[in-house]
Amino acid sequence: MYAQGWIGMPVEQIPTPALVVDVEKLDRNLATMADYLARVKTNIRPHAKTHKTPAIGHKQMRAGAIGLCCATVGEAEVMVYSGIPEVMIANEIVDPLSVRRAVNLARQARVLMIVDDPENVRNIGAAARQYGAMVDVLVDLDVGQGRCGARSLEALVELAREVERTKGIRLRGVFGYEGHVQFIPDRQERTAKGQDANGRLVRAAKELSGLGMNIEIVSGAGTGTYDIAGEFPGITEIQAGSYIFMDGTYQKLGLPFEQSLTVLATVVSRPAADIAVFDVGLKGISPERFNPSVQNCGTGAIEVKSLSEEHSVTRLSDAADPRPGDKMHFIPSHCCTTVNLYDSMFVVRQGRVEAIWPVAARRA
Amino acid sequence: MYAQGWIGMPVEQIPTPALVVDVEKLDRNLATMADYLARVKTNIRPHAKTHKTPAIGHKQMRAGAIGLCCATVGEAEVMVYSGIPEVMIANEIVDPLSVRRAVNLARQARVLMIVDDPENVRNIGAAARQYGAMVDVLVDLDVGQGRCGARSLEALVELAREVERTKGIRLRGVFGYEGHVQFIPDRQERTAKGQDANGRLVRAAKELSGLGMNIEIVSGAGTGTYDIAGEFPGITEIQAGSYIFMDGTYQKLGLPFEQSLTVLATVVSRPAADIAVFDVGLKGISPERFNPSVQNCGTGAIEVKSLSEEHSVTRLSDAADPRPGDKMHFIPSHCCTTVNLYDSMFVVRQGRVEAIWPVAARRA
Numbered sequence: 001m002y003a004q005g006w007i008g009m010p011v012e013q014i015p016t017p018a019l020v021v022d023v024e025k026l027d028r029n030l031a032t033m034a035d036y037l038a039r040v041k042t043n044i045r046p047h048a049k050t051h052k053t054p055a056i057g058h059k060q061m062r063a064g065a066i067g068l069c070c071a072t073v074g075e076a077e078v079m080v081y082s083g084i085p086e087v088m089i090a091n092e093i094v095d096p097l098s099v100r101r102a103v104n105l106a107r108q109a110r111v112l113m114i115v116d117d118p119e120n121v122r123n124i125g126a127a128a129r130q131y132g133a134m135v136d137v138l139v140d141l142d143v144g145q146g147r148c149g150a151r152s153l154e155a156l157v158e159l160a161r162e163v164e165r166t167k168g169i170r171l172r173g174v175f176g177y178e179g180h181v182q183f184i185p186d187r188q189e190r191t192a193k194g195q196d197a198n199g200r201l202v203r204a205a206k207e208l209s210g211l212g213m214n215i216e217i218v219s220g221a222g223t224g225t226y227d228i229a230g231e232f233p234g235i236t237e238i239q240a241g242s243y244i245f246m247d248g249t250y251q252k253l254g255l256p257f258e259q260s261l262t263v264l265a266t267v268v269s270r271p272a273a274d275i276a277v278f279d280v281g282l283k284g285i286s287p288e289r290f291n292p293s294v295q296n297c298g299t300g301a302i303e304v305k306s307l308s309e310e311h312s313v314t315r316l317s318d319a320a321d322p323r324p325g326d327k328m329h330f331i332p333s334h335c336c337t338t339v340n341l342y343d344s345m346f347v348v349r350q351g352r353v354e355a356i357w358p359v360a361a362r363r364a
Numbered sequence: 365m366y367a368q369g370w371i372g373m374p375v376e377q378i379p380t381p382a383l384v385v386d387v388e389k390l391d392r393n394l395a396t397m398a399d400y401l402a403r404v405k406t407n408i409r410p411h412a413k414t415h416k417t418p419a420i421g422h423k424q425m426r427a428g429a430i431g432l433c434c435a436t437v438g439e440a441e442v443m444v445y446s447g448i449p450e451v452m453i454a455n456e457i458v459d460p461l462s463v464r465r466a467v468n469l470a471r472q473a474r475v476l477m478i479v480d481d482p483e484n485v486r487n488i489g490a491a492a493r494q495y496g497a498m499v500d501v502l503v504d505l506d507v508g509q510g511r512c513g514a515r516s517l518e519a520l521v522e523l524a525r526e527v528e529r530t531k532g533i534r535l536r537g538v539f540g541y542e543g544h545v546q547f548i549p550d551r552q553e554r555t556a557k558g559q560d561a562n563g564r565l566v567r568a569a570k571e572l573s574g575l576g577m578n579i580e581i582v583s584g585a586g587t588g589t590y591d592i593a594g595e596f597p598g599i600t601e602i603q604a605g606s607y608i609f610m611d612g613t614y615q616k617l618g619l620p621f622e623q624s625l626t627v628l629a630t631v632v633s634r635p636a637a638d639i640a641v642f643d644v645g646l647k648g649i650s651p652e653r654f655n656p657s658v659q660n661c662g663t664g665a666i667e668v669k670s671l672s673e674e675h676s677v678t679r680l681s682d683a684a685d686p687r688p689g690d691k692m693h694f695i696p697s698h699c700c701t702t703v704n705l706y707d708s709m710f711v712v713r714q715g716r717v718e719a720i721w722p723v724a725a726r727r728a
């Protein structure tokens with residue numbers, strides 16, 4: 001709460017490195033997504049792994065989301081205890097403690113889980129009966145990503161049968177995330193591969209329905225495929241997360257969302273004419289796809305050449321001449337893993353701090 | 365404090381992903397370093413950026429450290445407020461708020477700062493006079509890393525003169541970190557390049573001493589060069605940090621330290637015979653140099669092929685057959701950035717949790 005003393009101050013005065021969100025851009029991103037989905041009549045259950053921040057989860061609910069996706073039981077707990085009425089834990093939950101937590105959470109809110117292993121199904125069912133909770137379950141189909149999920153329709157049918165046989169849990173639908181398609185830069189290729197993945201999921205859903213199973217939910221898609229899945233007949237909801245912030249990776253796709261998230265950093269050294277060192281490194285921005293870019297509001301380009309734990313070493317073009325103490329905004333290549341490095345974010349409107357939001361589910 | 369309920373439990377029962385430190389190995393690493401440095405009569409001011417954990421900082425002090433290095437003012441504050449009597453902030457501190465914090469901290473403990481910019485020197489001096497603190501200063505020489513630090517002896521002499529001219533601060537020595545040498549796998553090449561860097565630093569120290577300046581401290585080295593600098597005439601202290609934990613990068617160097625730090629993870633999916641997916645990803649282990657390795661205590665090799673936010677996808681050799689729910693220890697390629705992802709670490713002795721230490725300076 002001490003940090004709240006920054007509220008009302010110009011963003012340039014906050015301590016760096018700092019996670020900064022432009023709330024006007026964030027709100028426009030929420031509206032852009034909501035308008036689109038209203039038009040195509042598809043639901044969104046936005047992925048809270050991107051922000052881990054209840055204040056943003058509630059903004060998403062007010063913008064029409066039917067619930068949130070979470071990546072871990074801890075995230076789901078934080079969102080439920082902050083008042084979110086329905087969460088889908090969009091990853092397999094296996095170890096006994098985590099299963100116990102997820103099932104107990106289902107006594108406090110609607111909880112959906114995904115499964116890809118029959119024994120896990122039986123364990124979740126046993127826990128649900130033990131604690132007297134009803135858990136909704138989706139069966140997970142690998143639609144080409146090659147991570148979790150049943151690898152064949154036969155395996156998926158077996159899994160769904162196991163869910164139906166198991167007391168204490170209830171089959172609600174199918175789940176399939178086309179993670180391998182999200183970043184394909186060519187729009188045509190992305191569309192083709194996204195439709196292929198969506199097609200596999202929808203065909204599986206129809207197969208299960210045809211067997212008399214209860215398939216209300218057909219869930220897929222991320223920010224890179226939101227409008228491919230959004231218009232694909234049979235997909236009932238999408239799981240996009242990054243659209244609220246954007247990042248260097250998604251910027252390359254020409255999406256209608258604005259870059260609302262940056263990391264503010266300070267020049268701490270100018271050891272040579274063409275080098276500036278900033279105070280943000282691997283502990284303050286994630287460079288796992290490529291190095292961050294720098295929004296230089298002066299003249300000349302500033303290119304990040306390397307990052308160490310607390311430093312970015314940048315190369316300056318002739319015209320660029322930042323001085324020690326100057327502050328600039330960095331754009332990460334991946335928003336989700338960058339947010340995960342911070343306990344709070346500075347919420348800025350028109351250059352002044354309006355709020356500080358706790359990233360409450362950071363390591364929950 | 366709720367988490368303390370895990371104390372006494374077998375490590376396999378703690379929730380994953382979890383940061384785990386084997387305290388017996390940690391203690392042996394501390395003893396190995398202390399024994400070596402006693403023999404060569406060189407001091408150590410271990411770098412707290414590696415652990416960000418007061419409990420470990422105090423172990424280092426008890427093992428003979430003359431103080432701690434910190435990477436940020438926040439780390440220094442946490443260490444001082446937990447009782448560490450002397451800290452060196454081993455990075456340039458430039459923005460006015462951070463300078464104010466560092467100088468005020470110098471009223472509560474001995475604080476050493478490093479500088480590479482004359483204007484920064486004057487700003488630190490002005491703040492020191494304003495708040496009535498005495499700050500010790502080292503001038504930073506680039507010894508080949510190409511990050512911060514004066515790029516020439518002339519620039520270093522100018523900088524040292526500026527420090528001597530400035531009231532409120534006191535010149536104590538020279539600082540030069542040979543970061544570019546740490547990971548050179550070949551021992552001979554590492555030694556040659558380390559000695560070259562140490563030589564530059566010691567020559568600079570002698571030059572400043574010859575000009576009548578006060579050079580008590582000549583500080584360099586990390587874990588990869590601890591015994592190169594430790595035996596180099598004129599180096600008075602080393603700044604190694606990773607030797608307490610080790611990691612996949614330092615393991616390749618054949619150092620006498622043990623791997624005390626791991627990340628415990630659970631198998632959450634076995635979607636195919638040769639694939640296992642674990643519940644640790646980019647948010648729980650840093651793969652910035654290369655993918656983590658898996659300590660498989662059964663038979664067969666488990667190789668990490670890719671990481672997403674909460675998953676590691678591994679390829680199994682024929683003999684390996686981990687089941688969903690099985691737990692294994694991962695070794696990160698970089699310990700410091702992995703520790704930075706956690707708020708606490710599970711301290712294990714003989715397979716049982718003995719303590720939970722807060723990583724109190726994580727995002728301080």
